[in-house]
Amino acid sequence: MNYLVAADCEAYQIEDQSPKITFMNSLRSGRQIPIILLAVIFSFVACLRAQDTNTSQMKRGAIVVAAVQGKPKIFKPGATQGKNVTKGMLVQQGEKILTGKAATVSLAFENGSVIQVEPDSSFVVEEFLQAPWDASAMDLSKMKTEPSNSKLETFLEYGEVTSGVKKLNKGSSLNVTTPLGTAGIRGTDYQVGLQRDSNGASESLSVTVASGEVAVSTSSGGTTSVTGGSSASVTSTPGSMAHLPWSANSQARRFRQNPPS
Amino acid sequence: MILQSVRTQQESAASALTPAVLQGGSVSSTNLTQAQKASIEDAAQIDAENVVNVVRQLASEQPSSAPDIAAYAVELAPNAAADIAGAAASGAPDFAPAIAASVASMAPPFAAQIAASVALAVPSSAPQIAASVASAVPSSAPQIASTVAASVPSAAAAIAQSVAQAQPQQTEQIAAQTSAAVPESAGDIATQVQAQGEGGTATNTDKIGISDLPPVVPTNPTQPPPPAATPAPTSTPTQPTPTPPTPTPPSPTATPPEPTPTPTPTPNPSNA
Numbered sequence: 270m271n272y273l274v275a276a277d278c279e280a281y282q283i284e285d286q287s288p289k290i291t292f293m294n295s296l297r298s299g300r301q302i303p304i305i306l307l308a309v310i311f312s313f314v315a316c317l318r319a320q321d322t323n324t325s326q327m328k329r330g331a332i333v334v335a336a337v338q339g340k341p342k343i344f345k346p347g348a349t350q351g352k353n354v355t356k357g358m359l360v361q362q363g364e365k366i367l368t369g370k371a372a373t374v375s376l377a378f379e380n381g382s383v384i385q386v387e388p389d390s391s392f393v394v395e396e397f398l399q400a401p402w403d404a405s406a407m408d409l410s411k412m413k414t415e416p417s418n419s420k421l422e423t424f425l426e427y428g429e430v431t432s433g434v435k436k437l438n439k440g441s442s443l444n445v446t447t448p449l450g451t452a453g454i455r456g457t458d459y460q461v462g463l464q465r466d467s468n469g470a471s472e473s474l475s476v477t478v479a480s481g482e483v484a485v486s487t488s489s490g491g492t493t494s495v496t497g498g499s500s501a502s503v504t505s506t507p508g509s510m511a512h513l514p515w516s517a518n519s520q521a522r523r524f525r526q527n528p529p530s
Numbered sequence: 531m532i533l534q535s536v537r538t539q540q541e542s543a544a545s546a547l548t549p550a551v552l553q554g555g556s557v558s559s560t561n562l563t564q565a566q567k568a569s570i571e572d573a574a575q576i577d578a579e580n581v582v583n584v585v586r587q588l589a590s591e592q593p594s595s596a597p598d599i600a601a602y603a604v605e606l607a608p609n610a611a612a613d614i615a616g617a618a619a620s621g622a623p624d625f626a627p628a629i630a631a632s633v634a635s636m637a638p639p640f641a642a643q644i645a646a647s648v649a650l651a652v653p654s655s656a657p658q659i660a661a662s663v664a665s666a667v668p669s670s671a672p673q674i675a676s677t678v679a680a681s682v683p684s685a686a687a688a689i690a691q692s693v694a695q696a697q698p699q700q701t702e703q704i705a706a707q708t709s710a711a712v713p714e715s716a717g718d719i720a721t722q723v724q725a726q727g728e729g730g731t732a733t734n735t736d737k738i739g740i741s742d743l744p745p746v747v748p749t750n751p752t753q754p755p756p757p758a759a760t761p762a763p764t765s766t767p768t769q770p771t772p773t774p775p776t777p778t779p780p781s782p783t784a785t786p787p788e789p790t791p792t793p794t795p796t797p798n799p800s801n802a
Binding site: 331333334335336344345346347356357359361362363364365375377378379381383393395396404408409410422424426427446448463465469470471488 | 543544545546547548550551627628631632634635636638639661662663665666667668669697698699700703
């Protein structure tokens with residue numbers, strides 16, 4: 270796993286937790302590190318540096334509300350009072366969109382992607398960076414690929430988003446993170462949903478891919494690739510938590526689900 | 531097929547977007563005076579330390595503008611984001627949570643450090659600061675809670691509780707990471723987070739199922755939308771026979787896996 274991850278910058282973006290943990294564990298245990306692993310580590314660091322270089326050339330990209338249905342709200346970070354979402358308004362990094370019943374918001378990103386936040390969803394654009402490009406000389410609607418490299422990090426707390434993404438350039442990334450896992454998009458049409466149980470807890474993550482490919486990783490380190498015409502689901506398993514370092518809540522949760530007779 | 535609604539919006543989205551791009555995109559609008567902007571810009575010409583000092587002074591002079599002051603300064607000196615946030619908070623402690631969130635949304639990869647810097651400047655507001663930053667960068671909520679708790683360990687349990695309340699879907703990860711960062715408070719953290727998280731907790735995941743879908747049928751955006759999808763999927767001549775799902779190896783850290791992954795046979799009726 271480490272070798273594959275370290276050799277490929279793009280793969281690292283998808284599965285950024287378990288490789289680091291594995292490496293740190295080997296250091297702590299005092300085991301010798303093979304030379305090949307050191308080489309892999311150096312290439313891994315080089316990948317990170319290359320990514321940093323790319324990101325440093327980017328600026329915050331424009332995010333515009335392209336369409337609205339119903340009465341969705343938008344909240345500044347930490348705010349408890351939201352305001353109505355209106356067509357044409359600019360969305361800033363860190364702002365949360367809550368759609369509620371029968372409401373949707375379509376967000377247009379400067380890289381040509383459109384993400385529709387479906388009803389009963391909570392969605393945050395954490396970071397959107399894009400390298401400068403000449404918008405006056407190019408027609409975004411006719412482009413099949415994004416106009417310049419970009420980085421888009423989003424968080425779907427619950428609910429569903431549907432998206433059409435122009436083919437991303439090498440060095441670009443687009444991730445939809447949820448409490449149960451992350452979908453890493455490379456230029457595709459897809460749908461991501463995070464369903465909750467009756468208590469509001471995350472129950473399952475679904476990723477449906479119409480075309481292209483999406484890498485899905487779970488918070489516990491599992492990864493898989495979903496190609497066009499397929500879907501993947503990630504289900505929570507509240508009964509299998511013994512490996513977590515903190516167990517009090519796990520036990521309580523089990524108790525709630527399996528009360529003693 | 532499943533994405534018709536989005537596809538049909540892409541052209542209008544592009545037309546809505548182009549003016550914004552030409553006007554400079556989503557550069558945050560600030561409510562600063564020209565004098566305030568000039569002070570920060572002049573300081574940025576010198577070095578980051580000057581920016582930090584000017585931000586502290588401006589924030590103390592007009593506390594309600596401190597979040598905007600800090601955000602503008604971070605645009606000019608992004609590498610000093612954490613220090614700028616801390617300085618602004620020390621100049622305007624009543625606005626510490628808003629300052630932290632404002633700066634963190636400008637530099638999300640450094641959200642945890644920013645939160646910790648502000649919490650160190652105003653430790654009495656550490657729980658609110660952590661929660662506010664977690665709302666701006668929710669994917670980092672567990673790291674934010676643990677980093678702030680490590681900076682202000684006496685408030686570790688309250689920090690974990692506050693962040694868990696802001697991000698109820700990640701309660702378990704928040705509690706686990708905060709407990710690991712401040713093990714001496716693990717008991718209190720468990721108690722407080724448990725108390726607030728009775729209703730909703732995120733859970734571990736170790737099952738992934740994959741299933742085939744019918745092929746995507748291109749649709750003509752000019753055609754009227756299809757009738758509402760019916761729950762019962764119907765086969766079409768182009769629909770392939772679903773193949774068995776590909777089982778995914780269980781997580782190496784997982785406890786005994788379920789016998790089978792979770793296939794989702796989804797002959798997906800159009801939700802376009």
